[in-house]
Amino acid sequence: MKENVTEIVPTNVSYSYRILKENIKELKNTYAFLKVGSIGHSVLKKKIPYIKIGNGKKEVLYHGGIHANEWITSTLLMKFIENFSRAISLNEVIYGKPAKHLFSMVSLYVIPMVNPDGIDLVTGSLEKNSNIYKNYLEISKKYKNISFPDGWKANFNGVDLNLQFPAKWEEAKRIKFSQGFTNPAPRDFVGKEPLTEPEALALYNFTLKHNFNLSISYHTQGKEIYWQFLDYEPPKAKEIGEEFAKFSGYKLTKVPYNSSFAGYKDWFIQNYNKPGFTIEAGIRRKSTINFTVSRNLS
Numbered sequence: 220m221k222e223n224v225t226e227i228v229p230t231n232v233s234y235s236y237r238i239l240k241e242n243i244k245e246l247k248n249t250y251a252f253l254k255v256g257s258i259g260h261s262v263l264k265k266k267i268p269y270i271k272i273g274n275g276k277k278e279v280l281y282h283g284g285i286h287a288n289e290w291i292t293s294t295l296l297m298k299f300i301e302n303f304s305r306a307i308s309l310n311e312v313i314y315g316k317p318a319k320h321l322f323s324m325v326s327l328y329v330i331p332m333v334n335p336d337g338i339d340l341v342t343g344s345l346e347k348n349s350n351i352y353k354n355y356l357e358i359s360k361k362y363k364n365i366s367f368p369d370g371w372k373a374n375f376n377g378v379d380l381n382l383q384f385p386a387k388w389e390e391a392k393r394i395k396f397s398q399g400f401t402n403p404a405p406r407d408f409v410g411k412e413p414l415t416e417p418e419a420l421a422l423y424n425f426t427l428k429h430n431f432n433l434s435i436s437y438h439t440q441g442k443e444i445y446w447q448f449l450d451y452e453p454p455k456a457k458e459i460g461e462e463f464a465k466f467s468g469y470k471l472t473k474v475p476y477n478s479s480f481a482g483y484k485d486w487f488i489q490n491y492n493k494p495g496f497t498i499e500a501g502i503r504r505k506s507t508i509n510f511t512v513s514r515n516l517s
């Protein structure tokens with residue numbers, strides 16, 4: 220007989236920072252083997268949590284929620300943690316592998332929400348008459364063709380956190396400036412320099428402190444997997460990417476040129492020459508049956 224397990228992570232709500240914190244607490248209470256910590260804080264001083272599963276020698280990093288309107292990747296990672304944890308505690312198999320075996324082989328670090336400030340804007344968690352909300356609105360007024368708040372990807376300062384990494388940052392700057400993103404914006408502003416934003420710096424420093432063999436950056440959307448930066452070819456990266464593609468049905472492909480620089484994955488590959496992936500999860504639905512998916516992917 221199956222044990223009766225209550226679901227902790229909801230997949231049918233706008234996934235705010237408050238829900239994230241509550242879910243992490245409850246997961247930790249339910250699955251004592253999870254280790255929880257913080258990589259640093261956001262502009263508005265929210266702690267950016269990480270969750271560690273497993274105690275193996277091999278270290279792996281997943282992160283999501285770096286682009287505010289892609290917060291569904293936070294839900295995705297939290298649900299994955301819940302499913303993996305349940306499989307470990309019930310001694311079950313997950314995706315064909317004994318969960319306990321994975322637990323002993325790998326130390327998996329998951330940072331489900333790199334951009335909690337931006338996500339609170341897009342998930343409707345802010346009072347409309349608050350100064351914080353008005354500040355976002357002020358920035359967005361200069362970009363009338365980007366819908367507000369749904370089109371917001373940046374952090375509170377209007378910097379795109381996935382254009383902050385020291386991997387051909389100047390080229391990212393050249394491209395985005397030529398597109399008109401020369402100042403704080405809902406998306407695509409690279410900042411004044413690399414790593415000026417606390418969220419990007421926290422992710423950078425956390426990575427330097429570890430010895431990650433592989434990283435996955437979760438974004439939306441398009442059902443695509445990116446694995447390259449310039450002409451780097453980290454050993455095994457292509458094979459692993461092909462495996463991911465086969466398993467998921469996603470397409471292993473090239474990054475569009477204008478998005479090829481200054482992302483976390485780009486820096487990870489450049490700095491370590493190890494497999495680093497961006498996964499563009501899911502696809503926009505034409506119907507409005509699923510509110511969450513149809514409204515918020517971009």
Ligand SMILES: [Zn+2]
Pocket residue numbers: 286289381437438439
């Ligand atoms: Zn993204």
